[in-house]
Amino acid sequence: MITRCLRIAAMTDEEVPLAIAEGLSKWYGxxxxxxxxxxxxxxxxxxxxxxxxxxxxxxxxxxxCAELAPSAGKVHFRTRDGVTRDLALxxxxxxxxxxxxDWGFVHxxxxxxxxxxxxxxxxxxxxxxxxxxxxxxxxxxxxxxxxERVEIDRARIDESPQTxxxxxxxxxQIARSLVSQPRLVLMDEPTGGLDVSVxxxxxxxxxxxxxxxxxxxxxxxxxxxxxxxxxxxxxxxKDGQVIESGLTDQVLDDPREPYTQLLVSSILPP
Amino acid sequence: xxxxxxxxxxxxEQTKRMIRRAILKAVAIPGYQVPFASRExxxxxxxxxxxxxxxxxxxxxxxxLKVIDQGADDTTNAVSIRKFFVRTAGVRTxxxxxxxxxxxxxxxxxxxxxxxxxxxxxxxxxPEPLRFLEPRETETRRMHALADYGLMHVKLYxxxxxxxxxxxxxxxxxxxxxxxxxxxxxxxxxxxxxxxDCPALQLFGAGREKRIYAIPPYTRVISLDFEDHPFxxxxxxxxxxxxxxxDSFLDEVIADDHGxxxxxxxxxxxxEKRRNDHALLTDSGHD
Numbered sequence: 001m002i003t004r005c006l007r008i009a010a011m012t013d014e015e016v017p018l019a020i021a022e023g024l025s026k027w028y029g030x031x032x033x034x035x036x037x038x039x040x041x042x043x044x045x046x047x048x049x050x051x052x053x054x055x056x057x058x059x060x061x062x063x064x065c066a067e068l069a070p071s072a073g074k075v076h077f078r079t080r081d082g083v084t085r086d087l088a089l090x091x092x093x094x095x096x097x098x099x100x101x102d103w104g105f106v107h108x109x110x111x112x113x114x115x116x117x118x119x120x121x122x123x124x125x126x127x128x129x130x131x132x133x134x135x136x137x138x139x140x141x142x143x144x145x146x147x148e149r150v151e152i153d154r155a156r157i158d159e160s161p162q163t164x165x166x167x168x169x170x171x172x173q174i175a176r177s178l179v180s181q182p183r184l185v186l187m188d189e190p191t192g193g194l195d196v197s198v199x200x201x202x203x204x205x206x207x208x209x210x211x212x213x214x215x216x217x218x219x220x221x222x223x224x225x226x227x228x229x230x231x232x233x234x235x236x237x238k239d240g241q242v243i244e245s246g247l248t249d250q251v252l253d254d255p256r257e258p259y260t261q262l263l264v265s266s267i268l269p270p
Numbered sequence: 271x272x273x274x275x276x277x278x279x280x281x282x283e284q285t286k287r288m289i290r291r292a293i294l295k296a297v298a299i300p301g302y303q304v305p306f307a308s309r310e311x312x313x314x315x316x317x318x319x320x321x322x323x324x325x326x327x328x329x330x331x332x333x334x335l336k337v338i339d340q341g342a343d344d345t346t347n348a349v350s351i352r353k354f355f356v357r358t359a360g361v362r363t364x365x366x367x368x369x370x371x372x373x374x375x376x377x378x379x380x381x382x383x384x385x386x387x388x389x390x391x392x393x394x395x396x397p398e399p400l401r402f403l404e405p406r407e408t409e410t411r412r413m414h415a416l417a418d419y420g421l422m423h424v425k426l427y428x429x430x431x432x433x434x435x436x437x438x439x440x441x442x443x444x445x446x447x448x449x450x451x452x453x454x455x456x457x458x459x460x461x462x463x464x465x466x467d468c469p470a471l472q473l474f475g476a477g478r479e480k481r482i483y484a485i486p487p488y489t490r491v492i493s494l495d496f497e498d499h500p501f502x503x504x505x506x507x508x509x510x511x512x513x514x515x516x517d518s519f520l521d522e523v524i525a526d527d528h529g530x531x532x533x534x535x536x537x538x539x540x541x542e543k544r545r546n547d548h549a550l551l552t553d554s555g556h557d
Binding site: 093127137158 | 425
């Protein structure tokens with residue numbers, strides 16, 4: 001016991017997982033959302049969750065950010081003070097604090113992640129103002145820098161996201177999430193509904209940002225190409241359960257489960 | 271069974287108690303919107319049903335009532351509410367700000383400074399400052415509970431981005447006693463500084479929305495702003511055509527059919543008093 005404690009004390013931040021899911025299950029009444037999902041996510045690591053529609057991917061994502069309460073199991077998250085805490089024991093105020101600082105979200109439908117009624121600049125500045133920034137010039141400057149970083153023209157800072165194309169909205173969503181320097185980013189089909197060339201640029205951007213900022217990412221996708229491009233590890237879900245997981249290349253090149261084999265073989269050759 | 275046939279100031283005794291309890295709670299938690307069981311009043315919503323209920327609940331036989339509508343004592347809303355209380359409570363009324371003990375107001379705070387024996391009652395159409403930013407009532411309540419007010423600044427940011435300055439000119443959000451964000455009812459932002467450290471008790475009644483809130487005397491009330499775009503009072507750049515005031519909040523009045531216009535004080539009592547004082551001065555000058 002003592003040696004174990006000593007071992008933990010000697011661990012650096014790199015070695016303690018950022019987030020730990022422990023036997024996560026969610027039932028919607030008699031309907032299964034997901035069952036007994038466990039994994040660790042380390043800093044700088046990207047995990048892809050793949051599977052067909054209705055396999056529990058989005059449920060898992062919502063459990064991870066405590067937006068849903070699990071029917072069983074726990075999620076632990078290491079906050080900035082270095083303490084790993086059980087999300088179920090956090091108060092609503094603490095959870096919201098995490099939502100606007102340490103966590104980022106990228107939704108498939110950008111209108112869910114953005115405030116469509118206010119300008120792009122206000123969208124990016126939202127988190128800054130929520131965490132107490134009160135200097136207009138600095139908020140605007142930071143917002144403009146981030147727009148540039150996600151390849152949106154600075155001159156369009158005062159335009160409403162209504163006037164943005166699908167790909168731009170998605171990039172704006174990313175800027176909005178990353179401006180608070182989150183440590184964990186949850187993405188739900190970030191490239192869904194975009195045409196292939198726009199997808200490619202977006203993936204390129206995400207890959208660059210993830211590497212630069214050493215982000216930990218859980219990305220839900222049904223697109224195996226996205227998983228292969230972005231993620232280090234992969235989890236394959238079917239009927240609410242993780243049926244296979246491992247290093248992305250390994251799983252995709254040498255799928256063990258029949259379902260995974262089916263998934264891999266159903267990619268159309270270009 | 272043997273309830274009195276007449277109860278002072280329109281409301282029945284149980285209603286009065288209920289409203290007074292809400293008022294006490296509101297005073298105890300400055301800026302917090304207390305839900306109350308708003309009653310039907312003999313006037314349509316939007317004409318001051320909330321303010322009338324609050325006034326009726328606090329009015330005593332020795333009170334002197336003043337009612338203003340956009341600063342004026344002589345507009346329809348002010349006249350009819352004043353008549354209503356003369357009829358149902360028999361209280362004395364006045365148009366003089368100094369002499370009043372209870373002032374019910376729509377959209378203005380009088381120019382004359384208020385004192386500690388006075389109560390100002392505001393008629394409020396929409397009590398929720400976050401309403402147009404977040405339509406869900408459950409969510410706005412949670413935001414108040416957690417002091418999650420970033421959204422308010424998003425609105426101000428948007429103002430500056432669009433207009434170059436904070437273009438909100440009325441219902442300008444304030445922070446009360448360092449805690450709750452409050453909508454000061456649609457008063458012009460010119461009046462916001464008067465709420466801060468005010469010796470008079472300020473009560474806000476919203477009849478349709480069924481909310482009462484309050485600013486106790488001598489409470490810190492701060493108008494929200496940015497460090498590099500500080501709060502500014504706004505008044506039309508002009509002088510009152512009647513009394514020559516350069517410091518009061520002005521209304522613009524079309525004076526003829528050729529687009530001619532004049533500015534006059536929105537606070538009629540303030541304007542009248544200034545004119546009387548001036549007349550006295552010039553009279554004594556002739557002697």
